[in-house]
Amino acid sequence: MGKATASPSAPSPRVGYTYSSAPIRARTPPRPSPVPSLKNVYDGTAVLDEDGRAVVELPEWFESLNESFRYQLTAIGAPAPELHVSRPLADHTFAIAGGGPGLGVCWQVTGVRCDHWARAHPLTPEEEKPPAQKGRFLHPELLGHPSDRSLSPYGRARLPAGPRAMEG
Structure with missing residues (x-):
């Protein structure tokens, strides 16, 4: 021959799974797809x-x-x-x-x-959120919700809007 x-190409560390396509459902946390x-x-x-x-x-x-x-x-x-x-x-x-x-x-x-790691940690496509996390999101602003709906108790830090945000 x-x-x-x-x-x-090198494998990506995230290859093989994507996050849930239904993040608007606030009752379930983003998990790998089924x-x-x-x-x-x-x-x-x-x-x-x-x-x-x-x-x-x-x-x-x-x-x-x-x-x-x-x-x-x-x-x-x-x-x-x-x-x-x-x-x-x-x-x-x-x-x-x-x-x-x-x-x-x-x-x-x-x-x-x-x-061994993959066998010990199988994917869980979707699981119920604990009551304290219901109605909260990883990135609420991406879904049109205020930042106080973040899963983080401190909200999410916002990135500067552009080069001007770094000035003065």
């Missing part, structure tokens, strides 16, 4: 070789921290209806095939975290 370039488990997302680009193939190399530790892999491939610059993962993840690499020579491919691999 010819040589292909691939460039994985995702069954913590996930890591890795992505990058590859250029297919003269045989229409590429091998993507991930960090050596990738498989020891993740399981249940999912793949996404997107051809760049030309249609590639035959584009596919030709070899699933093994020894921290996976293979892509089915495109023309020189075709750019955006790829993404999602893995469910299987490290």
Whole structure:
């Protein structure tokens, strides 16, 4: 198999979960969305070789921290209806095939975290707020509420409006 370039990006510490899309409901605190488990997302680009193939190399530790892999491939610059993962993840690499020579491919691999911390702290999609927190928000001003509705007993510090706010 010819040589292909691939460039994985570093995983984001927040990847795999997003905060609730219903923050207006003041009875529940923002929690990760109903995702069954913590996930890591890795992505990058590859250029297919003269045989229409590429091998993507991930960090050596990738498989020891993740399981249940999912793949996404997107051809760049030309249609590639035959584009596919030709070899699933093994020894921290996976293979892509089915495109023309020189075709750019955006790829993404999602893995469910299987490290000790992730197993000990599973996601809780939504839980009831304690009575003292009902009607309060992390950032009430973003929802049109006054800052005294903050979950923090001191409210939230406001950032300066711009460069002029720093003057005099």
